[in-house]
Amino acid sequence: MATLIDGKKVRDHNLEIMKGEVAELNAQGVYPCLCVIIVGSDPASRVYVNNKKKACENIGIVSREYAMPEETTTEELLSLIDELNADKSVSGILCQMPVPKHIDSKAVLERIDPAKDVDCFHPYNVGKLVQGDNVMLPCTPAGMVEMLDYMGVEISGKHCVIIGRSDIVGKPMALLMLQRNATVTICHSRTANLSEVCSQADILVAAVGRPNFVTADMVKDGAIILDVGINRMEDGKLCGDVNFAECEPKASMITPVPGGVGPMTITMLMRNTITAEKVAKNIK
Numbered sequence: 001m002a003t004l005i006d007g008k009k010v011r012d013h014n015l016e017i018m019k020g021e022v023a024e025l026n027a028q029g030v031y032p033c034l035c036v037i038i039v040g041s042d043p044a045s046r047v048y049v050n051n052k053k054k055a056c057e058n059i060g061i062v063s064r065e066y067a068m069p070e071e072t073t074t075e076e077l078l079s080l081i082d083e084l085n086a087d088k089s090v091s092g093i094l095c096q097m098p099v100p101k102h103i104d105s106k107a108v109l110e111r112i113d114p115a116k117d118v119d120c121f122h123p124y125n126v127g128k129l130v131q132g133d134n135v136m137l138p139c140t141p142a143g144m145v146e147m148l149d150y151m152g153v154e155i156s157g158k159h160c161v162i163i164g165r166s167d168i169v170g171k172p173m174a175l176l177m178l179q180r181n182a183t184v185t186i187c188h189s190r191t192a193n194l195s196e197v198c199s200q201a202d203i204l205v206a207a208v209g210r211p212n213f214v215t216a217d218m219v220k221d222g223a224i225i226l227d228v229g230i231n232r233m234e235d236g237k238l239c240g241d242v243n244f245a246e247c248e249p250k251a252s253m254i255t256p257v258p259g260g261v262g263p264m265t266i267t268m269l270m271r272n273t274i275t276a277e278k279v280a281k282n283i284k
Contacts, residue, residue, distance in 0.1 A: 002251040003151070005226075007143075010150045011263040015059050018270055022060040025277065032277040033062035034118065034269075035084050037095040039077065039103065040070040045096045052094070055266045061273055064090075074104045078111050085113040091277035092118035094269070115280065118272040120172070129172060132179050135279060136272050138172035143264025144205065144226050145176050151253060153203075153224060156181035161198050163187045163214070163241070164207035169228055173205055194218070206241035216246040225254040228261050 022032060034056055038049050049065065056063035066080060077095070084093050093116045095108050114124040120136040128134040148155055160182040164170040174184045187197055198204055198218040206214045207228035219225065229241030240257030248254050255261050278284070 002225075002248045002254040005147050005151055005253050005255045005260060007147065007255060007260045007263040010147050011267045013150065014146065014267050015055070015270065018274060019059040021274055025274075025283070026060065028283075030277060030281055030283065031062050031089070032091045032273050033064065033089055034092045034094065034273045035064045035066065035090050037066045037068065037077070037080065037093070039068045039072050039096075039099045042098070045098075049096055052266055052269065055270055056273075059270060061091075061270060070100055072100070072103070074102075074107060077103060077108055081108065081111045085111075085116065088280075090116060091280065092116050092269075092273040094119055116276055118269055118276060120272070121167075126167075126172075129175050132175075135275060137268055137275075138168070138176070139268040139272070140169050140228060140261065140265045141173035141176050142268040142271070144173065144228075144261055145180065146268065147226070147255070147261070147264060148203070148224070153253070155203070157183075158202040159183045159185070159200060160203040160205065161185045161187060161201035162205040162207065163194075163198065164205075164209070164228070166207065169207040170205075173207070177203075208241050210241055211239050212241070212243040214242040214247060216243070216250055219247045219250045221250050222252045223250070225251045226261060227255050227257050230257055230262060 036049050036052055038045055053063045084090050093112050099105050109121045112122055114122045117125050117136055120138040125134060125136045160177045162170050162173055165186050165188045170186060174186050177184050185197060187194055191197060195218045199220050201220060201223055203224045205226045209229060211231035225242055225247060227240035227242040231239050233239055238258050
């Protein structure tokens with residue numbers, strides 16, 4: 001039976017450390033501040049924004065929300081970002097995606113000052129990540145690496161297979177694992193012999209967005225499985241990209257869904273906000 005990697009426990013451990021860091025900064029007159037922009041009334045986006053606000057309140061980060069109407073233009077949104085870029089009291093800026101279709105999301109992401117890009121989506125920060133010289137961390141991948149560290153997993157020398165090549169999870173996860181001296185294989189819809197490739201993984205990352213996609217024949221005995229997927233089934237229940245019932249008996253460690261990788265994304269967003277403020281104030 002695999003050991004469960006409890007994302008909530010890892011989250012709470014990290015947030016407690018950050019709470020102490022924020023208190024120390026406050027004692028020096030330094031106040032990390034995260035600004036979150038939400039355009040329109042997408043229900044899922046509202047939930048995500050509320051969760052980010054709660055996380056900020058939990059550890060003492062100043063939280064500002066900018067709720068803009070659905071009809072907001074690209075120019076109006078860029079103007080707000082310019083104001084926040086220039087505001088020295090702002091540590092981090094995040095524009096909740098997706099934005100309404102008439103807004104140029106690429107222009108929005110590229111307008112955020114890379115030093116305040118706590119999502120690590122700006123091309124400059126992506127380039128720094130490729131070079132291994134990054135300050136900002138891609139939140140979901142960084143959360144998975146933090147989970148492995150918490151569980152005492154030695155990443156160096158391991159073969160990490162990632163199913164999915166998205167800009168948000170697959171590609172940045174590959175780069176973070178390379179930084180930690182793993183051997184990395186990225187799989188996708190055109191990968192030949194997918195099951196065979198996946199079954200060679202010491203660490204298997206499922207980020208494909210298809211429920212129960214990973215089955216037992218794709219898992220090596222003793223593998224560590226990180227399931228990024230979160231899919232709502234017809235009965236209303238959530239499940240991951242990994243068929244948990246099939247794969248758990250073969251794995252040595254596995255993340256559950258829900259309660260696995262999910263809680264770590266906002267946790268690493270908090271870490272980036274603190275880091276951005278420290279860099280801006282030249283605090284080691």
